């Protein structure tokens with residue numbers, strides 16, 4: 659694995675920004691104390707599920723816990739069912755409002771991922787569901803333990819690690835989803851619990867709940 663090269667106390671160096679057009683990282687988007695409070699509340703109060711997904715014809719458990727909230731009127735299809743998520747709870751609505759102020763995007767859906775330890779992970783993917791539009795803006799807030807996101811150009815080849823710290827904001831926009839894939843690999847390092855929230859803006863007509871490994 660290549661070393662983690664892109665992290666610096668003040669965000670990624672310009673080098674990172676040119677290497678990864680469409681990715682931008684803000685450490686401490688949420689001040690540490692506030693991030694800790696939010697982490698504790700979300701860990702305790704979120705109706706976490708461990709979902710089964712079908713991968714190459716086999717049913718497997720997702721190696722993490724997830725939850726999904728969406729504004730009223732935003733629907734998604736899951737296991738052949740049309741469903742709508744619960745609306746944003748107050749603390750998540752506050753965070754969405756902060757992101758709107760910062761980015762000028764009114765996010766209407768959020769996927770929460772909980773990584774219990776280093777065995778929890780997310781496979782390679784791009785957030786390129788058609789319902790997100792051609793150049794989606796995805797705002798990814800990290801809470802708790804630092805985990806490394808690997809980013810690579812296209813379907814294979816070398817990847818680079820990006821450390822996602824407590825309270826940080828990673829924004830993926832432009833052609834980031836068309837050109838790059840990302841993953842959160844397992845790690846053998848002892849690592850604490852982590853929550854990630856990816857805010858998305860989906861077309862009101864519908865959005866598939868992401869169901870990736």
Ligand SMILES: O=C(O)CCC(=O)C(=O)O
Pocket residue numbers: 769771780785798800807822840842854856868
């Ligand atoms: O946990 C993370 O930082 C990544 C989450 C992610 O890529 C997703 O929810 O699509």
Ligand SMILES: [Fe+2]
Pocket residue numbers: 783784785840856
């Ligand atoms: Fe993603």
